[in-house]
Amino acid sequence: MKHIQDRLAYAYHDGEWWRLNLWNPALDGRIPQREHEPSGRHVANFAHLTTDWLREAVKWWLSVQLLTEQYVWSSVKSRMDTMKRFQSYIDQAGCAGPQLVSSPEQLRIWVRGFVDHLNSHSTLSGANKGGRLAKNSRRSTLVTVEAFYRWMYDNRAEAGSVLGDPRWGRLDSAYSVLFRLEDKPRATNQMPEDMALEDEVISQIAAGSGLLAAPKDEGGLDDRQAFHALMLLIRTGRRMNEVLMMDFDPLLPLATTGLQEGEDGAGFVARLKYQQTKITGGGPPTIPVDLEIVDIIRVQQEWAREFVTSQGAPEGTEPPYLFVQTRQNRLGLRPYASATLHHRLGNLTKMLAITDSVGRPVAVSKTHTFRHTRATDLINAGVPIHVVMRYLGHLSPTMTMHYAKTLSTTAEREFLRYKKITVDGRTVGIEPSDLFDVLHLDQRADRVLPNGWCMLPPRQVCAKGNACLTCDKFVTDASHREELQHQLTQTEALIASRQTQFTARHGEPMGEDNIWLAGRLTETRALTKVLVALDQIGVHDDGQLRAVRGAGTTDRPDPTDIEREESAS
Template sequence: MKAELALVPTEAAEEIRSERPDGRKTQDKRDPRLPIADLFSEERARQLWESLPDEHRQDHFDSSNMPDDYRRAFVEQVSNREKGWFSQAITFTGLPEPMIWELAWFVDQQVRDGYAINPARFNRLRRGLVLALEYGGPQARSAQSITALSNEQWAEEVRAAAVRTSLPSGENIATLVLHSVKHIQDRLAYAYHDGEWWRLNLWNPTLDRRIPQREHEPSGRHVANFAHLTTDWLREAVKWWLSVQLLTEQYVWSSVKSRMDTMKRFQWYIDQAGCTGPQLVSSPEQLRTWVRGFVDHLNSHSTLSGVNKGGKLAKNSRRSALVTVEAFYRWMYDNRAEAVSVLADPRWGRLDSTYSVLFRLDDKPRRTNQMPDDMALEDEVISQIAAGSGLLAAPKDEGGLDDRQAFHALMLLIRTGRRMNEVLMMDFDPLLPLATTGPKEGDDGAGFVARLKYQQTKITGGGPPTIPVDQEIVDIIRVQQEWAREFITSQGAPEGTEPPYLFLQTRQNRLGLRPYASATLHHRLGNLTKMLAITDSVGRPVAVSKTHTFRHTRATDLINAGVPIHVVMRYLGHLSPSMTMHYAKTLSTTAEREFLRYKKITVDGRTASIEPSDLYDMLHLDQRADRVLPNGWCMLPPRQVCAKGNACLTCDKFVTDASHRDELQHQLAQTEALITRRQTQFTARHGEPMGEENIWLAGRLTETRALAKVLIALEQIGVHDDGQLRAVRGAGVTDRPGSIPGQPKESIS
C-alpha cells in the first residue's frame, strides 16, 4: 500500500541544501513532503503506462516502430563517424517492468511538452540503471521503480558498480544519472501524488497541472516553495488561503510570489519575537504590543537585494506587507470554523473579531506613486536607442548580441508602449482588421492599418486588449512571424506548424509552446545599455532595460499631443483616469496652453481683468486641483481657506469660461425651478408669496442674477470676441475700490 502523505516536523520542512563544487550552498527545490519512494504504487505505474497511445507503449523505439511525433522529437546522433550513420533508437530493455512503464510515460510527457529527446544520453542513463541493478548494493538490486532511491543514491550505486566492473566511464555515467533521474522523479512525484495539490510544500505548475493558472501566465514557470515558512500552523494556513484565492480567481499565479515574500517577513518576525500559535499571544491585552512590534520590525528591516540593497524597505513594500498579513488574518477569521476542520487545528476557531483588523490606520505608510523625473524619455534619447538597437540582431562576430527576437521586441516596446509581458506573450498572429475603414486613396501610409491584440496580464476587466497600429508595426510582426516559423521547423516541428506565441524560448521548445522569457530580454537589454552608454540632456545614464520607461514615454506623448484622456485610457488598457495620469506626465507648457484657450468670466458677467497667464500662475492648475469647481475656478490664494461654503456664485474669487456654459445653464434652470416650487409651498401655507426680503429667496435671486450675467457675457463673447485674451476682476468687484471709474484699481498679488 502507498504510504499516506503526512505532515512533517518543522525541521524537515526546511529547505534541503547541498554543497556545490565551489563550496557554496545550493537549494534543492525537491518538496521534502514528497517522500518519493513511499509514493510509488505499481498499480499507479500501470495506469500511467495504459494512458499512453498504443504506438507509444513500447520498451524500445527504432526505425521499425518509431511514431512520427517521436521521430521529429528525437535528436539524431552519429553512431559511426567514418560511415556517417545516424541513430534515433532508444531502449528500456533490461529494466524491471514498472521502471519501463515509468520511462515510457516520461518520454511521452517530454515529447508532448515540446522537449527534445537525446537518444545517446537516454541510452547512457538506461545503461547506468542496469549497471546499478546488476552490480549495486541490496537496495539497488531489489528496486522496481526509479523512485526506489533518490537521484544521489542512484549515482552512488552506479559509481560503486563501475568500480566493481572496472568501467572507465563510470563517473560520467554517474553524473548523468544524478541529473536525469532527478528530472524524471520530479515528474513522477506529482503523477503519483493523489492528495490535494495545495498540501504540498512545493507548488510547481509546470509539472502539477492541477494548480490553477490563467491561459497566458507570465510567471507560469515559477515555483512557490512554502518550506520558507517553518512554523507549521502558519505554513499550512497560508497554503490553504492562497489555494482558495487561486481557485476562486481572487488571485492569479503571479500574485502568489508577492504574498509568499510578505509571509516570509512575517515568519522572520515570529522567529524573532515568538508566538503562541494562530492567536499569536496568550492574552488579548498583549496583541497590540505584538502587532506593533511587527510594524517596527518592518520599519527597521533592510532590503537584501535590488537597487536599494542595504537600505530600508520602501513605504509601498511596508504597506503591502501589512495589508497582506491583515488580509490573511481577516480571511482566516471569516473562515475559522472551516479552518478547524480543514487544517485539523482547533486553535483557529478561537480567533475573535480583533484579528480581522490587526493594524491601525497610522501603522500603514501612505502609498507613494510619485514617478522619477526620468521615467518619460526625451525624443533624442528614443532616437539614440532606436539607432543603436540593431546591435541586438547583429552577429556576435560583428560585435552584436545575435538575438533578432530581442530586436523585434524592443521595436514593439518603443512604438506601442505595451508592458514587456504583453509583447513577449503575444499570440503568433496578433493582427486584427480595423473596426473602421482603412486608409483612403492618396494616404501617405502613416495612418493606422490594423489592430494589435496583446495579452493583458496585469489588469482584468475593461475592453478587449487591442490597439490601432500602423504599417511599420505590422511589418515588424510579419518579420518576427517568419523567424518563428523557421525556428520551430528547424527544431523538428511538423511542416506548417504555427506556435501559440510570436516570441519564442529558444531552448527545449520544439513546438514553440513556451514564450520568450522576460528575464532573457532584460539581460539582453542590459548588455545593450552598456554597449550604447546613452545619457539624457542632463547627463543621467539611460537604462534601456527599464522597459517601463517606454510606456511612460508613450503615455506622455499622447497626453501632450492633445489626445482625450478616455482615448489614452483605452490605449494603455487602464480602468480609471487616475491610473492613466499616474503613467502620464503632462508637460507644464501643455497644461498652460490648454488653460489659456478659454477666456475667463467673473460672476458679474465681465471678463477677468488680469492676464490669463497670470491667472494660470495664481491658480497653479497643474498642482492645485482642489481649486477646480464644477462650473469654473476659484481664485482664492492656495494658502487661504474658503469660509463661504457653497456660495461660489456670489464670491469675488469665482471665475468661469465658455467650457462651463452647459453646467451654468443647468444650474440656473434648477435654481429657478426651486424658487417656483418653494414659492408655491410658501403661498399654500401662509396665503401670500415670499417677499424679496426673505433671506432664503434673496440668496437664490442673487444666484440667478449672477448666473444670468455670466451667461449673457458668454453669449456676447461668442458673438463679439476679437480673439484677444483680456481679463478683469472676479465677482463682487462692484463694491470694491477700482470698480468705479476714477478710483484707483486694487492690485492682485
C-alpha cells in the same frame, strides 16, 4: 534526477494539490492559471514557512484565492515574500499559535513589535540591498498579513476541520483589523523624474537597437527577436509581457473603416491584440497600429516560422506565440522569456551608455519607461484622457495620470490656444498667462470636479453651466461616493424644507412642473443613477475601483424605476 523526483511526487500525490509544500504549475495542471500566464515565478516553495500552523493556513488561503480568481498565479510569489517576513518575526519574538499571544491584552503589543520589526528590516536583494525596506513594501506586508488574518477569522469555523487545528476557531474580531491606520506607511506613487524619456534619448535607443540583431562577430548580440520586441515596446507603450505573450497573428481589422491616407486616423491600418496580463475589466486589449508596426510583426512571424521549422516542425507550422523561447522549446509552445529580454537589454544598456540631458544614465532594460513615455506623449499631444485610458488599458483617470507627466510648457500652450474667449463670446478680462497661473493647469491635464472629472475634450467649451450630473462627459468613481451621497442628502433636505415653506405660504405643495422643483428633482434623479451605478460596479467587480461615465444622463433609464418594475414582476 531531481526533475524525475518532482514528477513522481506530483504523480503519486493523491491528496488536494494545495497540501503539497512545493507548487509547480508546469508539473501540476490542477493549479489555477490564466490562459496566458506571464512566464517566470513558476514555483512557490512553502517550506520557507517553518511554523506548521502558519504554513498550512497560508497554503489553504492562497489556494482558495487562486480558485476564486481573487489572486492570479503571478501574484503568489509577492504574497509568499510577505509571509516570509511575518515568519521572520515569529522566529524572533515567538508566538502562542494562530492567536499569536496567550491573552488579548498582549495582542496590540505583539503587533506593534511586528511593525517595528518591519521598520528596521533590511532588504536582502536588489538595488537597495542592505538598506531599509521601502515604504510601499512595508505597507504591502502589513496589508497582506491583515488580509490573511481577516480571511482566517471569517472562515475560522471551517479552518478547524480543513486544517485539523481547532485553535483557529478561537480568533475574535480583533484579528480582522490587526493594524491601525498609523501603523501603515502612506503609499508613495511618485513617478521618478527619469520615467518619461526625452525624444533625443528615444532616438539614440532606436538608432543603437540594431546591435541586438547584429551577429556576435560584428559586436552584436545576435538576437533578432529581442530587436523586434524592443521596437514594439518603444512604439506601442505595452508592458513587456503584453508584447512577449502576443498570439502569433495578433493583427485584427481596423474598427473604423473608410479612412484614407491623410484623413483623421491616417497611418493606422490595423488593430493589435495584446495579452492583458495585469488588469481585468479594462476593455478589449487592442490598440490601433500603423504600417511600420505591422511590418515588424510580419518580419517576426517569418522568423518564428523558420525557427520552429529548423527544430523539426513541418514546413509552414505556426507557433502559438509571436515571440518564442529558443531553448528546450522544440515544439515552439513556450513564449520568449521576459528574463531573457531583460538580460539582453541590460547588455545593450552597457554597450550604448546613453545619458539624458542632465547626465543620468538611461537603462534600456527598464522597459516600463517606454510605457510612461508613450502615455506622456499622448497627453502632451492633446489626446483626451479617456482615449489615453483606453489605449493603456486603465480603469480610472487617476491610474492614467500616474503614468503621464504633463509638461508645463505643453499645458500653457494648450490653454493659451483657447485664450481669451468666454462661453458667451466675450473676451476674458484677465491676461491669459495670469489665468493660467491661477488655475495651475500644469498640475493636472484633466478637468477636476469636487465629485469626479469632466472628460470634455480640451478644445471644446462646456455650455451646460453646472449641470455636470446629467452630462455624458461626467466621470466619477467610488472614491467620490461619500461626496455624491452627501450632495443627494442635502438636495433632498432642501426640497423638503422648501416644500414646507411653500405649503405654509400657499396652502399646497409645489407641483413637479415648478421650474425650481423640476431642476432639483433632475439633480436627485441623476445622483441616484450615479450612486446605483457605482454600487452595481462594486458588486459585479468585487469592489475594485472602476470609473463610471455619464451614469446620470437623462436619456438613460432611472435605476429606481427599473428596481420597482423588477420587484413588481
